[in-house]
Amino acid sequence: MSELSPAVIVSGSAGGIGQAICRRFRGAGYFxxxxxxxxxxxxDEWIAVDMADSESVRDVAAGVCKQHAVSVVVHNAATQPLAAAGETPVDAFLETMRVNVIAADSLVAGSRKSLAELHGAVVVVSSVHAHATARNINAYATSKAALEGWVRSAAIDLAPAVRVNAVRPGAINTAKLHEGFARWGDDADARWGMLEARTPLGRVGEATDVAAAVHFLASSDAAFITGSTLVVDGGATALLGTE
Structure with a gap:
């Protein structure tokens, strides 16, 4: 029963990384x-939520906290428009910021009381694009950099009762990544091989790698960690690309 178990809210729960996060927490006994x-x-419970609707996100999270002992919030939902700086439609840019950044704050607004009472944790899923990016992904890269800034600030605001951290994944083997590679057509396999070769650990990450990092940051094993970003990219951003 959920009232006897710790509960976690996971946004973006249906994607590849989201499902892996949900499986990890269910396996650890969370509702x-x-x-x-x-x-x-x-x-265990699905709620259809438009993550761009800040008030709805806040109110739904508050409602969940009235029914379950929410001790962890994981913000994984994201949108990723593909356009260069100065070319992203304003509406798309604003939606990206609402879903990728402001939704994290709205989730906390709705769950802060429960998190504080249970000395809980917030973990957001960022991206290597917050630190080093590529062409034609300006709004997404901007939002992830802003999200990590939010983590540092929220960690101070919510301390000492609630810890706030981020996981920064690199390329992760999900349907979304394969969709992106599909644009290369016959060159997709070769480019996948290049991606593996440019990753020091020699492989593309799995959703379970991200889920494990998220669960660690939410657990008591990370009891003295807050305001931090854990990089899960196989060493990709540590590699000097010009060499």
Missing amino acids: VVGFDRVENPEV
Whole structure:
């Protein structure tokens, strides 16, 4: 029963990384509440939420906290428009910031009391694009950099009762990544091989790698960690690209 178990809210629960996070927390005995527009079998309770609607996100999170002992919030939902600086439509840029950044604050607004009472944790899923990026992904890269700034500030504001941290994944083997590689057509396999070769650990990450890092930061094993970003990229951003 959820009232006897710790509960976690996971936004973006239906994606590849989201499902892995949900499985990890369920395996650890959590009651998992998934926020997404799409239902998935890895949650105990699914709620259809538009993560761009800040007031709705806050109110739904508050409602969940009235029914479950929410001790962890994981913000994984994200949108990724592909356009260069100065070319992203304003509406798309604003939606990216609402979903990728402001939604994290809205989740905390709705769950802060429960998190504080249970000495809980907030973990957000960032991206290597917050630190080193590519062409034609300006709004997404901007939002992830802003999200990590939010983590540092929120960690101070919510301390000492609530810890706030981020996981910064690199390339992760999900359907979304494969969709991106599909644009290369016949060159997709070769480019995948290049990605592996340019990653010091020699492989593309798995969703379970990210889920393990998220769970660690939410657990008592990370009891003295807050305001930090844990990089899960196989060493990719440590490698000097010009060499």
